[in-house]
Amino acid sequence: MTDDVERTAEPAVDPDVADTDADADASAVEAVEADAAPSADRRWPILCAVLALLLIAAAVGCFYLAQDRSDLKDRVGAESAATEEAERIVVAWLTYDYRTYADDMAWVKTSSTEKFQDEYSPEALEGLREKMVGPQELVSRGRVVNSAATVKDTEHVRVLVFTDQTLTDKDIRAGGTDPLHARSGVELAMVQVDGKWLVDEMVQLQFQ
Template identity: 35%
Template sequence: MSRLGGVLTAARGGATAVGHGARKAVRLPGVAWADARRRPRRAFLTLGVVAVVLIVVAGLFGFLALRQAQIESARGAASAAAEDKVTTLLSYDYRTIDADQQDRQALVTGQFKEDYGSLIADIVGPAASRQQLTTRSSVVSSSVVGTEGTDRVTLLMFLNQTTQSADKPDPTLSGSRIRVTLEQVDGDWLVSELTPV
């Protein structure tokens, strides 16, 4: 019985403490208001600091949200440009490969522009003419795998390529996987790296 009495006494004590705490919490706004009336400069200073902190936090969240929206927009634009430009760069016809070279150079940038030009002029072009080679590329799927700010995006792309030649007039289908980096140059997304993986 004494054990039960002790539990009841402790429960009453806890309830009393909670009641006192609740009453203090209810009185707190009244005390704060009375303190603000006694010391208005201090109250205005406190409110000013709180307002500045809230403005800074809201501005930071706004900036981060805007930045994220810009990155998402860049990823979408780069993905669309990659599907168009990569298929053009990896498709060629032995009858027009030399004439198409200038248009292809407008799709690439940086060191890759020089590397791609040399590859087509020195290796792909002569081999395509010799074998009467025609290749058509199409994108099966692609995914963004990296973003550096809003002007550099890297994708992993899966392609199908259909090839015909004088020796093999029936189309031959092959698949490939490439890593492509695009950079935004003067408002246009251009291929700056293209690596088989």
């Protein structure tokens, strides 16, 4: 009896062709991997170089930040020290007694530069005593009301000191009247010499 059902013939596969296709696929994969490997190898040095540059930039940034903080600290220290010394000098300048005037002005030799000492020499101070302080028998007391400083650098600071001066002379004391009060502003140019702050220039501004 004849079989009416048609059977579909399965295509024959040539073993040689199959092997060839497999080899081709393997070769393609190897080629892709070979292409990818050099690309990955090239990226690593670039990434390492970028990372190194970032680390260097961070280190440089930290260095400059630390330097800025150090400079700021030095400037703040200079401002504080110069202002403190300027206030002390102004009080000494405005506090004197006609009987001890020479001793009261002794700070000029120890707290000022040669330039300042040339202007306020012992001879100049003695002239003030003979012409005004002595004959009027002046007694003065000074105090600091406020102060402000401008820092040029760690060795040069300008300080403006606001003061209140109480002044009496022989007539005021004899008459029992109130002392005179004078408010003024004194600007000092302070310089640091051998670690010590000295006054280099002083200008007195009178206020009412």
